[in-house]
Amino acid sequence: MDGLAATRSVMLINVALQDGFDGDTVVIRVDGAEAYRREQVTTRTQISHAADTQLDVPDGPFELEVDIPTRGMQESFQIDPNAHPNVALSLLGGQLVAAYPERLGFV
Amino acid sequence: MEPYEEGLQLLNDDGEAEGEEGAIPLPKPFPFPLFWPVSGLYAASSIVPPKPLPIPLDPAPIGFHPIRREQIRLDVDGRYPQMTVSGTISGILVSRIHWIAQLSKTGPSRWSGAIWYKDGATASFPYTAVDVTATRSRFPSARSVKITFSGGGLPKRVMVYGFVSPYFRTVNLEFDFQSGEVADTAIDTCAHPVRPASLPCETLTIPIVFQRAGCQVTTNAGSPVPAPPGATWSDMEMHDAMQIHWSRFANAAQWAMWVFYASLHESGTNLGGIMFDDIGPNHRQGTALFVDSFIAEAPANDPNPAAWIDRMRFWTAVHEMGHAFNLAHSWQKSLGTPWVPLANEPEARSFMNYPYSVAGGQAAFFSNFEFRFSNPELLFVRHAPERFVQMGNAAWFDHHAFEEAAAPAAPALKLELRVNREQARYEFMEPVWLELKLTNIGDQPRLVDADVLDASSLTVILKKQGKEARQLVPFRQKCIQPAVKALMPGESVYGTVLASAGLNGWDVAEPGTYLVQAAAHVGDEDVVSQPFVLRIAPPVSRDEEYVAGDVFTQETARVLVFGGSRFLEYGNDVLQEVVERFPDRRIALHARVALGNPMTLDYKRLLPTADGLELDVEKAKPDDAAKLIEPALVKQAKVAAESFGHIRYRGIAERVAQRLAAAGAEAEAVTTIDSVIGTLEARTVKGRPVKATVIEELRETRDTLAAGRKVKTKTRARAKAKV
Numbered sequence: 001m002d003g004l005a006a007t008r009s010v011m012l013i014n015v016a017l018q019d020g021f022d023g024d025t026v027v028i029r030v031d032g033a034e035a036y037r038r039e040q041v042t043t044r045t046q047i048s049h050a051a052d053t054q055l056d057v058p059d060g061p062f063e064l065e066v067d068i069p070t071r072g073m074q075e076s077f078q079i080d081p082n083a084h085p086n087v088a089l090s091l092l093g094g095q096l097v098a099a100y101p102e103r104l105g106f107v
Numbered sequence: 108m109e110p111y112e113e114g115l116q117l118l119n120d121d122g123e124a125e126g127e128e129g130a131i132p133l134p135k136p137f138p139f140p141l142f143w144p145v146s147g148l149y150a151a152s153s154i155v156p157p158k159p160l161p162i163p164l165d166p167a168p169i170g171f172h173p174i175r176r177e178q179i180r181l182d183v184d185g186r187y188p189q190m191t192v193s194g195t196i197s198g199i200l201v202s203r204i205h206w207i208a209q210l211s212k213t214g215p216s217r218w219s220g221a222i223w224y225k226d227g228a229t230a231s232f233p234y235t236a237v238d239v240t241a242t243r244s245r246f247p248s249a250r251s252v253k254i255t256f257s258g259g260g261l262p263k264r265v266m267v268y269g270f271v272s273p274y275f276r277t278v279n280l281e282f283d284f285q286s287g288e289v290a291d292t293a294i295d296t297c298a299h300p301v302r303p304a305s306l307p308c309e310t311l312t313i314p315i316v317f318q319r320a321g322c323q324v325t326t327n328a329g330s331p332v333p334a335p336p337g338a339t340w341s342d343m344e345m346h347d348a349m350q351i352h353w354s355r356f357a358n359a360a361q362w363a364m365w366v367f368y369a370s371l372h373e374s375g376t377n378l379g380g381i382m383f384d385d386i387g388p389n390h391r392q393g394t395a396l397f398v399d400s401f402i403a404e405a406p407a408n409d410p411n412p413a414a415w416i417d418r419m420r421f422w423t424a425v426h427e428m429g430h431a432f433n434l435a436h437s438w439q440k441s442l443g444t445p446w447v448p449l450a451n452e453p454e455a456r457s458f459m460n461y462p463y464s465v466a467g468g469q470a471a472f473f474s475n476f477e478f479r480f481s482n483p484e485l486l487f488v489r490h491a492p493e494r495f496v497q498m499g500n501a502a503w504f505d506h507h508a509f510e511e512a513a514a515p516a517a518p519a520l521k522l523e524l525r526v527n528r529e530q531a532r533y534e535f536m537e538p539v540w541l542e543l544k545l546t547n548i549g550d551q552p553r554l555v556d557a558d559v560l561d562a563s564s565l566t567v568i569l570k571k572q573g574k575e576a577r578q579l580v581p582f583r584q585k586c587i588q589p590a591v592k593a594l595m596p597g598e599s600v601y602g603t604v605l606a607s608a609g610l611n612g613w614d615v616a617e618p619g620t621y622l623v624q625a626a627a628h629v630g631d632e633d634v635v636s637q638p639f640v641l642r643i644a645p646p647v648s649r650d651e652e653y654v655a656g657d658v659f660t661q662e663t664a665r666v667l668v669f670g671g672s673r674f675l676e677y678g679n680d681v682l683q684e685v686v687e688r689f690p691d692r693r694i695a696l697h698a699r700v701a702l703g704n705p706m707t708l709d710y711k712r713l714l715p716t717a718d719g720l721e722l723d724v725e726k727a728k729p730d731d732a733a734k735l736i737e738p739a740l741v742k743q744a745k746v747a748a749e750s751f752g753h754i755r756y757r758g759i760a761e762r763v764a765q766r767l768a769a770a771g772a773e774a775e776a777v778t779t780i781d782s783v784i785g786t787l788e789a790r791t792v793k794g795r796p797v798k799a800t801v802i803e804e805l806r807e808t809r810d811t812l813a814a815g816r817k818v819k820t821k822t823r824a825r826a827k828a829k830v
Binding site for chain 2: 020044045047048052088093099101102106107
């Protein structure tokens, strides 16, 4: 994220991979730049949690691109980090869906 | 152990206000008798003897009580009524019948409705509707419920049940805590200003929450779990702690759970609690909450942070305990294998939803949260089959999995599982071949798939006593052009299935008692057999125990199920050892046939060569084959007929005889068939002789072979159709 930091002010968002993951590879890009990659992502259903991370993102609307090559899925979300500092990604009904909870915590 | 008795008023304080949550409580001092609540658990009354079910269940195996017990759970008044009645009929091993009906009020203390859910031996319970009449009384012993079952093309069945308890389940809770922490299980519901305006102010405890969910709660005194300051916990460490510190710990399903108040999970502050017990065979017995995690971080500017934290910890503890009842998160209801098709409830104000995730966030959640579970969750906890709910029983997230059998109201087909022996007892290592009989019991012809009873077409469930049920996964999946057969009224088709082993491994192998149930699929209809109980005897020697490790392998199973192989050398070696070391045991009969059968024909194999593959044909060895097979099919014919089962015994013998004849061993072929005829003619099982047509067909085969002619009939198909 050095390039991003050098050109724009940045902030952190929290991203959680929640329901529906089962041995998946997940790649997340922020405005086209790879920011996160993890393999063998699997949900523990009792806490609806597979993985979580913090990402440096622009201090303004940006595109969060999520690629799940193990399922041939790719989705993009326009996110304003000031309005939605928490992003929860789930595979539900064959689709990748994003939710923006007030905070991320698992029980 | 301390019983929590909130009193009937707490569970049943809504009088006749069925279906009306939050109804105004009726005046208490002079309760009119009609207003005494009726919800709760009832058992079959000994005063009115129950009428038998229309299709008698199998006899109970020795050592099990043949008494049929019936319980019903009537849920029409009191706290959060679900307008439901459910029942469980049990008494033989685990072959239960479980049913659930939705109710509508039809009169004073009277309801009726359709049975919408069935589980277990559903073929024994074809009813489709219930009519329920309750007798109210201030005296529990005078309360009763009469249920008239109807539908399914059967006469009505009337049962009367006596009152047992105002609760549907009984559960024991133990709250232990990490040294230095406190297991606080109570909350002042009005301590925080953000709450429903109608929420009663009270000191609410966790046991009371579960009482209101329909459970009678007992608790054990909690005790500290030693841990150094700053310790964090992994799931495995908590599981170990549970085994050591939980006074009720057992590797068994039981209505009990351990709740652990710890500081933090090793994964950090983002984990507020977890039902950590998806470890080992008995899931959902242990839960934990992490009192120093994010649940102890009140939102900025909260009007009463201390009360917020208390409430969040309380909510988290109950949430994790809900998972121990196999409740999923509110937005996960449709995921995995729900016990019935469920809709997600992402906005539910339930203990099972995340306050932060609803529209409007946690403030919106708690402003409408009434410290309760949702109605679908209450329905599950109160009325789902016990094994889905009970801690340590169904695996986590499983049967939160059950697909209801599509059983018709008036079945026209009947499926029977049976064996050709007086008692379904098997020697150790003896392969368990079951016979299936599908009969048209209706008055109209039915079209069935020609392979309806092939192992690959059936669903066969195997359950060893005390273990989880497993589904048989046969070695062979047929891919054939579909063909149908018209099954006339009264006509039957037959099949065989090896229950011992499949792609899952050897599911019926260890000594013990097993329950087997099969379902044939005819169109959209599932024809479910009665549960069938069999026993495997223990090994008779240490030698058998040693060899069993080699027998209970995939390769040996494949050799047995496919009737031999010249390719699977390991399996052949094992079976050869069995023949030599255990000649008098029944496994040796199966081994002899499997070893000899491939020698009866020219055996083709594709062998790798430097240039690719080469077809190798190994010539038949009829003399060697006869030496192996004759001791099994001829000299021990009676035992073989019993151990292989009549259908398989006949099929094997005819096939072997034809191959022997084709290889020039006509005399051996005729001897084999003569032995089959003599054996089957003399046999009766439970007073039932072998059909005369079968004997006639065998005689035709014998005559044809003796005359040196080729048998034209497809023997296996004929055997399956007639025996």
